[in-house]
Amino acid sequence: MSTPAPPPTPSHTPAPGCSGARLPGRPRSAAADAAIIEAALRLIEEGATIGELSIEGIAREAGVGKATLYRRWSGKDALMIDVLRSLEEPSPRPDGVSVRDDLVTILELMRRRGLAKRNSALLRTVLTQMHANQKLWRTYDEHVIAARREVLREVLRRGVASGEIRDDLDIDLLADLFTGPMLARAILQEWKALPEGLAESIVDTVLEGVRPRA
């Protein structure tokens, strides 16, 4: 196993003017959104659990009114999903040339997210607490993870159409065959290495099979 790559920097870049210090008055639109997300993160960093956070408390910390917050989010769960999203690396579209390379791109992003979680106490805290709340996690899955899965499924369907992937397998099974090994290591066995090249190894071995080819 090679040495793990240096941790990717989480993509948590607040809007200009909103980086931590409380804003005077009532910021609006994108700046207000960023200030609200920042406020929630600050409260979590200070030790508040997601269960303890209230819309009132977050609005107060952000220096905005509750109405500003409710114009953008339906409630705390919806806000928490954007809080988590602010800490995660965004998903690039696969470039669509080779199905094999697109699969590597998708798994490599999962590997980098796994490393980011290991290296950011804040990201770990938010993910763990959201995971412990089954309703919130399911909402996150439906809003964020489902879109990532759909990107993967499109790549797999393209592979089936082009003949690069067998046409007799269920798409959900195919998706789990590629992502399961990376998820198992990134999430369930966090003490295991996530070395560079792991995405390529998984993709190529699932494509070729582990039985010797004649």
Next chain:
Amino acid sequence: MSTPAPPPTPSHTPAPGCSGARLPGRPRSAAADAAIIEAALRLIEEGATIGELSIEGIAREAGVGKATLYRRWSGKDALMIDVLRSLEEPSPRPDGVSVRDDLVTILELMRRRGLAKRNSALLRTVLTQMHANQKLWRTYDEHVIAARREVLREVLRRGVASGEIRDDLDIDLLADLFTGPMLARAILQEWKALPEGLAESIVDTVLEGVRPRA
């Protein structure tokens, strides 16, 4: 997807005479062990978290002295591992005839454990709380899950030796390729079906590969 199989019954069979009712006096040896595990389970069922449980409280609930408990377990973590083990289906040894069939046996047991967790509130509570405690989970991993992984590795090594499995792949990678897809579905996406036949589908597809064979 076919309908999930009926839930397997958890293998939680207390020793005779220890089924729930508090025992008079001080039971010894196997009976005492079972009474102590039963007592811990009863306290958890009544709403105590693992964090709240104490050796004193469990011994009192079991009607034994603390010394009896410490003769068998070094402390609460070690006891909790046996508490969880008492709720889980034991692992049969694969029969060692066909590597493919042994891999199916191992994955089928994982599928059944996934169904058991979905169907037993008590098992779910214990697993979730243990998982949230990183030190306790790692101890469980080292004492229980590691032995299961070693069984899998032996099967894979046998397959490499017999030529049923390619000899150019890392054993850990091979293990994750087979177990990752089942774990992803059983643990990370609990709302997904765990249909009969899933173990066979995963094993056969990982063996053959998803690229069409010439």
